[in-house]
Amino acid sequence: MGIVYAGVDAAGQRSAVKLIHQTHASDREFRDRFRREVAMLRLVRGTCCVRILDADAEAEQPWLATEYIAGRTLDDHVARHGPLTGDDLFGLAAGLAEAVVAVHAAQVVHRDLKASNVMLSPQGPRLVDFGIARSLDGTSLTATGLVVGSPAWVSPEEYAGGPTGSAADVYGWALVVVYAATGRQPYGMARPEVLALRVMNEPVDTSMVPAALRPVIDAALAKAPGARPAMDEVLAAVAGAWRERHGEAGIVTWDPAADVTTRLNRVWSYQGQDMAQWPSQPPAPPRRSKFRRFSPVVATVAALGCTAGVLLNLPSDATAGPARPSATPTAPGVSAPASPSATPAAPRTAAELAAALDLALSVMPAAEFSFDGGFTQSAAGAKASGRLVSGDVPDYDDFEMTVDAEEEDPARYVITGGELYLDRPGAPAMDMSDKRPEDATWYALMVAGMAGPYTVQQVVHNSENFHQAGRTYIGNLPATKTNGPLRSLLASWLGTDVSGATSSSYLSYRLTIDERNRPTKFSLTWKVPLDGGGTYASEFTTSYRGWAEDGEISKPS
Numbered sequence: 305m306g307i308v309y310a311g312v313d314a315a316g317q318r319s320a321v322k323l324i325h326q327t328h329a330s331d332r333e334f335r336d337r338f339r340r341e342v343a344m345l346r347l348v349r350g351t352c353c354v355r356i357l358d359a360d361a362e363a364e365q366p367w368l369a370t371e372y373i374a375g376r377t378l379d380d381h382v383a384r385h386g387p388l389t390g391d392d393l394f395g396l397a398a399g400l401a402e403a404v405v406a407v408h409a410a411q412v413v414h415r416d417l418k419a420s421n422v423m424l425s426p427q428g429p430r431l432v433d434f435g436i437a438r439s440l441d442g443t444s445l446t447a448t449g450l451v452v453g454s455p456a457w458v459s460p461e462e463y464a465g466g467p468t469g470s471a472a473d474v475y476g477w478a479l480v481v482v483y484a485a486t487g488r489q490p491y492g493m494a495r496p497e498v499l500a501l502r503v504m505n506e507p508v509d510t511s512m513v514p515a516a517l518r519p520v521i522d523a524a525l526a527k528a529p530g531a532r533p534a535m536d537e538v539l540a541a542v543a544g545a546w547r548e549r550h551g552e553a554g555i556v557t558w559d560p561a562a563d564v565t566t567r568l569n570r571v572w573s574y575q576g577q578d579m580a581q582w583p584s585q586p587p588a589p590p591r592r593s594k595f596r597r598f599s600p601v602v603a604t605v606a607a608l609g610c611t612a613g614v615l616l617n618l619p620s621d622a623t624a625g626p627a628r629p630s631a632t633p634t635a636p637g638v639s640a641p642a643s644p645s646a647t648p649a650a651p652r653t654a655a656e657l658a659a660a661l662d663l664a665l666s667v668m669p670a671a672e673f674s675f676d677g678g679f680t681q682s683a684a685g686a687k688a689s690g691r692l693v694s695g696d697v698p699d700y701d702d703f704e705m706t707v708d709a710e711e712e713d714p715a716r717y718v719i720t721g722g723e724l725y726l727d728r729p730g731a732p733a734m735d736m737s738d739k740r741p742e743d744a745t746w747y748a749l750m751v752a753g754m755a756g757p758y759t760v761q762q763v764v765h766n767s768e769n770f771h772q773a774g775r776t777y778i779g780n781l782p783a784t785k786t787n788g789p790l791r792s793l794l795a796s797w798l799g800t801d802v803s804g805a806t807s808s809s810y811l812s813y814r815l816t817i818d819e820r821n822r823p824t825k826f827s828l829t830w831k832v833p834l835d836g837g838g839t840y841a842s843e844f845t846t847s848y849r850g851w852a853e854d855g856e857i858s859k860p861s
Contacts, residue, residue: 305334311369314689315674316825316847318372319357329365338366341434345370349841350406351565352399354423354432373430375576378484379419387487391571394546396422396429397481397517398564401539403431404477405561408470408535415468417476418457419483426576426773427814428568455496456489460504460527471529474538478508478524485513516545539564559833562810569778569812570769650775651821657777658765660821665757668822669694670855675755677828677844678710679797685710686747693857694757695720700789701756702857709747717748720857724748731860736789739796746796753793755846760826762787763813775819780812783830794830808833822851 305328311321328334338361345356345368359368375381378396382388388396400422407414414434421433457479459472479490490509491502508525510518520541526532533541543560546567547553651657670693678685690705700722708714716727723733724745739746753759766786767779783794783802795801802809809832816825825847832840 310372315676315687315845316849317357317676317845319369320372321369322367324366326365335361335366338368342368344410344412344434347410347412348407348434349410349839350403350431351561351841352403352429352431353406354430370432373423373425373432373576375423375425375430375574377420378422378424378429378480381424382419382484382487388484391546391549392573393481393485393514394517394542394549395568395572396424396484398539398542398546399429399568400431400477400480401535401542402561402564403429404473405535405539407431407473413468413470414473414476416454416457417473417480418454419480420454422480424574424576426572426574426776427778428565428572428574455499456491456503458500458503459529461529463500463504466529469529470535471532474524474532474535475526475529477535477538478521481517481521482508482510482513482525485517516549517542520545536560561839562831562833565812566769566780569771569780572771575773650772650817652772654764654767654770654779657815657817657821658761661757661761661764661817661823664817664821665694665761668820668851668853669757670852671822671848672850673705673755673846673848675751675844675846677750677754677842679830679842680840683710684741684750684797686712686750688747688751688755691855691857692756693855695722701752701758703748703752703756704857705748705751707747707751709744712744712747715744717745718857718860719748719752720859723859725860727860729860733859737792741797749789749793749796753789754828754844755826756789757823758788759790759828760815760823762790763811763828764815767813776814776816778812778814780810783809783811786811818851820851823848 306322306324309321309323311319313319324334324338342356342359342361345354345359354373355371357369357371360366361368376384387393400417404414404417412434414431416433417431421431423430423432457476459468459475462468462472482490486509491499491506494502504527510521510525513521520533520538524532524538540560543563544553547563550567651660670691673688673690673692675686675688686707686709688705688707690703692705693702695701700719702721703717703719704727706714706716718725718727719736722736724736724739725731725733726745734745736749736752739749763781763786764777764779766781768781770777770779772778786794786802791802809830812829812831814825814827815823818824823846825845827843827845829844830842832842834840
């Protein structure tokens with residue numbers, strides 16, 4: 305249905321960008337489908353669902369950009385390496401259940417759960433392709449009697465011509481887990497009409513599924529949709545079985561979705577494969593413009609699927625930039641090591657990483673940075689770019705930056721010595737501690753609290769569930785363990801300290817460092833559980849480049 309491109313924005317964020325073929329762009333029904341997919345992707349907020357970054361369904365040639373997933377589809381992985389086992393299988397089952405719960409919470413039915421629509425990423429499984437999703441209100445763009453989906457993965461009720469609701473996704477979830485555990489198609493290989501008969505009449509063989517998962521999978525595979533458990537019940541059962549596998553049963557009050565996310569961070573072992581050759585230096589696009597540099601790739605796209613959460617496989621000559629002698633690209637602003645032996649071993653524990661960061665930043669404290677983030681369920685978001693220096697004043701770093709807030713005009717600020725200035729001659733110092741979200745200058749505090757090297761070090765130092773993959777680190781920490789500008793920022797957003805307002809909230813992070821232990825990318829997500837279920841997740845991402853020994857930032861003269 306389109307061509308998928310490897311896209312990089314000015315902050316270095318990688319994406320999969322689908323540009324729809326012109327022939328489909330002129331088809332009104334296709335546009336309706338594409339418009340619905342974009343709308344549904346914007347509604348879904350699951351950790352294990354592919355994230356939409358931007359889209360334009362009304363453009364002359366519609367396009368859609370989603371996060372880039374450095375991994376393979378489940379069916380590709382199984383074909384190459386065989387069935388999943390152990391924590392990888394439990395993680396697949398639990399992560400996919402979390403994703404489907406999030407889909408249903410958005411009042412959406414995915415309707416196309418199958419192995420090729422599940423990707424394995426270094427952070428966990430990811431559900432992609434909402435091309436034939438529909439709202440739970442029953443509205444549909446398919447004609448009466450038309451079965452939409454892959455024959456071996458369609459639910460019995462759809463073959464029978466009945467309504468297709470959330471129970472169909474429960475059934476699809478079970479099929480995917482059985483396939484992951486066995487490496488075999490649940491109903492074998494046959495012509496579509498034979499598969500339809502098998503789906504409606506024959507049971508699925510679950511004898512090779514681990515005993516701890518078999519009861520919930522057998523229940524989910526019931527031919528009658530009313531006999532299947534709800535998806536949140538499935539998630540709770542799988543998360544509980546995973547807990548028992550690690551000897552952690554007996555907890556009465558817990559959040560299955562949060563538990564699954566935490567455990568994935570801790571034990572998920574899939575390393576992923578990044579086959580794309582990315583531009584070595586993203587361009588600086590005009591204000592609010594994104595994805596101005598693309599590298600074309602050939603991609604296989606499902607007939608009705610429009611999501612671009614796919615593996616990008618670039619030809620060898622598709623590099624966007626000068627050729628390098630090494631086959632392994634380095635991050636923007638990072639010098640390649642002289643030889644493999646010159647690269648020091650990566651830190652292995654949170655304490656080692658915190659110490660390595662402290663030492664690296666004491667030698668090279670200055671860098672250029674790009675920031676993008678905001679608080680969910682609000683317009684409190686901003687982009688920023690400029691220079692920073694790991695500060696001498698405790699808790700505070702120095703910044704010289706342009707901040708482009710969602711509902712404010714772009715403005716330049718200087719933060720030095722723990723004080724905030726408008727970047728203009730003679731500007732007076734402002735107290736950062738009394739800034740509130742309704743103030744335009746508050747966005748400078750947001751950037752300082754989320755992007756500063758001090759915040760990176762403190763988050764790592766206080767982290768729990770620490771997990772390493774090469775020079776990328778994942779962990780989390782309770783919001784009550786934050787301090788410095790980050791704690792001040794959260795308090796200013798809440799109107800009170802986090803220890804009283806949202807003591808159960810937590811932050812998860814993903815940090816990548818270069819071979820000299822300096823940050824290259826830092827993503828921080830603040831998650832606030834809701835009383836009625838679900839979680840608010842506010843995301844902030846900073847990219848760093850050009851670390852240097854000096855780069856003093858002074859207050860405006």
